[in-house]
Amino acid sequence: MIYDFTTIMDRSGKDALAVDAIGSYVNWAVVPTAPKKGFTVIPMWVADMNFATVPTISQEIIKRAEHPAYGYYIPTKEYYDSIINWHEKRNGVTELKRKNIGYENGVLGCVSTAIQAFTTPGEKILLHSPTYIGFTHVLEDTGRAAELSPLKKDESGVWRMDYEDMDRRIRKNHIHLVILCSPHNPCGRVWEREELEKAMEIFRDNQCVVISDEIWSDILLNGHKHIPTQSISEDARNRTIAVYAPSKTFNLAGLIGSYHIIFNEYLRDRMRRQSEMSHYNSMNVLSMHALIGAHKPEGHLWVDELCAVLSKNINDAYEIIRNDFEGVEVSKPQGTYMLFLHCEEYCKKHGIGIDELIQRGWDVGVAWQQGAPFHDEWGIRMNLALPYSLVMEAMDRLTKYVFLK
Secondary structure, three states, X not given: OOOOOOOOOOOOOOOOHHHHOOOOOEOOEOOXXXXXOOOOOEEOOOOOOOOOOOHHHHHHHHHHHOOOOOOOOOOOHHHHHHHHHHHXXXXXXXXXXXXXXXXXXXXXXXXXXXXXXXXOOOOEEEEEEOOOHHHHHHHHHOOOEEEEEEOEEOOOOOEEOOHHHHHHHHHHOOOXXXXXXXXXXXXXXXXXXXXXXXXXXXXXXXXXXXXEEOOOOOOEOOOOOOOOHHHOOHHHHHHEEEEEOOHHHHOOHHHOOEEEEXXXXXXXXXXXXXXXXXXXXXXXXXXXXXXXXXXXXXXHHHHHHHHHHHHHHHHHHHHHHHHHOOOOEEOOOOEOOEEEEEOHHHHHHHOOOHHHHHXXXXXXXEEOEEOHHHOOOOEEEEEOOOOHHHHHHHHHHHHHHHOOO
């Protein structure tokens, strides 16, 4: 490999939520407690990566920062071209124009804008469960309610949509806005074309606007391919607000900077008007240059190598959990770098609660995340975007100190 994914990066003292917040208070999250004496922290709770990003990002930021003026600016042609070329090369998207791209202060900012543009307080919005915790927070903050359609595992342990349940819930609750997570967080499903076609038929028949969160679309494991929701059909293209960002792909969450793709003029006008009302949805100039640096040819290679590294991390951790942690359910993700464990059988067999199990991990430095906020009271979410040596160290600690026989 050309790029380094093996060095253990020291993030302490660098404002990293995943490391510096351990043992402290954060008003919107349950934070892992500090480990007991003798154990170092392995950060596995926040969905960012413990890898140095591709060097072209730093180079572009430094080059721009060296100019001593940081006044008002406009997004450049190079910024838009970088997005257009990225989607054409990686997702096969053609006919994407500058007018279809709009800036967003984060994917959740876009979700908030869409919710306010197309629903009123008190309305229900369809999501799948387990559910990304951020969606729950946005719905609560805007006075909307989540209508959850549970994903179900098939005989091979693969998470699937329940189309009959989705349709029934939409009709019963007169729902006109749905949130689709593709690839899915926290389950890691990369939806197949047929699955997306069936889902979009239901949304079409019920006249639903679709928010498609595709922030994980570059993080693909073991050869899986992302299919943009808007590519499913002409109808899907015209009823979908797709949201992307380089933040998950290149570890840029601290810079803030997402964007939506909207082909339908009506949806685009409504989103733009709602977004403008906050007078807040504006890009940081360094964020723009970071995206340009990320989408250079070096960024394509870096992502390809990253996905190979993450695939090995996921594959080996999955095998250990499946073979050695009796009573723990885990499905192998096809995308993202998250594992989602279901520990009900283990906890009941050993007579412990899920909070005690989670605390066992925290005590030995495995700083994983509670699954209850994702609508699985027996769940645990684990971030495996770490050097392989740390992933194996975490598995070793779980074997010795947490999932006791």
